[in-house]
Amino acid sequence: MTTRIGYIGLGNMGAPMALRLLDHIGSLSVLDTNPDAVTPFIEAGARPVSNAAELASVSDIVCVTVLDDAQVRDVVAGPDGLLSTAKPGTVIAVHSTISDTTALDLETQCASHGVEFVDAPVSGGAAGAKKAALAVMVGASDEAFEKIREPFRAFAALVVHAGPVGAGTRMKLARNLLHFVSFTAATEAQRLAEAAGIDITELGKVVRHTDSITGGAGSIMWRDNTSALEPDDSWFPIFSHVRALGEKDLALAMALGDRLDVDLPLATRALAGLGPGLGVGIGDIARTHSMEEQP
Template sequence: MSAPESTRIGYIGLGNMGAPMAKRLLDRPGGLTVFDTRPEAVAPFTDAGASGAASPAELAQTCTLVSVTVLDDAQVEDVVAGPDGLLSTAQPGTVIAIHSTIADTTAVDLAARCAEHGVELVDAPISGGAPGAKNGTLAVMVGATDEAFAKVLEPFGTWAELIVHAGPVGAGTRMKLARNLLHFISFTAATEAQRLAEAAGLDITELGKVVRHTDAITGGAGAIMWRDNTSPLDPDDGWFPVFSHVRALGEKDLTLALDLGERLGVALPLATRALTDLGPGLGVGSGDTARSRSPRSRSPHGQKEHA
């Protein structure tokens, strides 16, 4: 059963992400209680009709569903299990949702401690940034029991557009870490592309416009993330021709970019790795272009060897 709309929700941590998320809970029938160490962060909520708590412990006295959006593992542990934390007063059946990105082991360990009090902890990290929080279009990846997941669906839906049950406690955080792995490797790749463009005499701000425009159309890296496993594909698999085509285009364009980098004296280590790993990563193996540029076919200085 989902949590009834009459459930009073507590929200702890009213920063750049927490404040807009909590704001979208103000109109829920059950009411909202908030806590933050900064009075100036709490004031807009109490002015709008929410209740303010002096501590997590006080908040847990009246709230059986609590969202936590604080900085790091240490703050999460203090809010949940510290001397004045939620567990000191939480009623059995309370659900504590951690939206902060923490270690998956922290989530699992805290969930075990919560269980000793009859409290369920779910790890529910979010993706979508401050704009997603403001617009109510976040994605949330939930590690929880089926029962706890059912309880958070309705309230999470006030600020999230996509709610994924990733698995048991810890799975939400593991999914968020995989998602952010892609995010920051992509950022690093963007800096490599900027170096190449700058060396070629291009305006990298204009390149940025092109990237943002076309990623909004194609979906960026997410456009290839349709498979349900990462095993090599059978040639009869329907995805095989699709990803073989992606590999062919990618190996061609990566080779052209690497050739440009060599002419301009710009090192492109991520592009070099991508040429090697693209086909196998897609499950279709390396193509002729990647094999021809393998380290065994090149000199120590990166130039092709000629017979």
């Protein structure tokens, strides 16, 4: 039997994801509070429904991409929510970035109806969805993951089973922590460059170009834990080299900031934390800098 799929939330992210699903499976039931968002799906052959309860009654898997925790709770467990009609064995997959505690709470509510809850936030933005290039981080039981893995490939190039319910959200939060901390670091680098008379639009071109080659921060994320490395570990010389280069360049940037009177708090923190974070301990440059900072 063909798996019946429903989609709630046809906004900037949900619409391209749902379109990919419709193209992939040839049928889809859809729901959005904005009638204009539904129209192109009807024209493409999708089935519109009036509320979440109706959607659940005609779906084996329901994908949810709404704004926040409150909206997720409402469409899943509200008066006319999915659980009011979902049959046992139905999978409810939430792509919204919510709290992991919300995911666990909804898992419990869904389990009381024999329904599988899946937290499946995505990374890659609307552009990634349009290209079917998203990464999906899935928190689910093994059984539920097997049900959703193939349909998710309609809009994703990478589908990762992060662990049980809640794990997908925790992975997304860690990923976005890196994302927005790096944005903050980018603003710090722009302030330094601007103070030094550098065209920051040209700097942006350089950053995007080189990150597309090196992989940016992801290029160091190969280890399976964050504990300190033993000297005979194969990663030790590699990350020691990274530490040496990083400490040298951070110290030079901080010296430039001192001369230009530009405060660089993230650079200061990075100099102290780079080596320990890599698992190879603090390096000579960072150690010397720390001693110089002490009164």
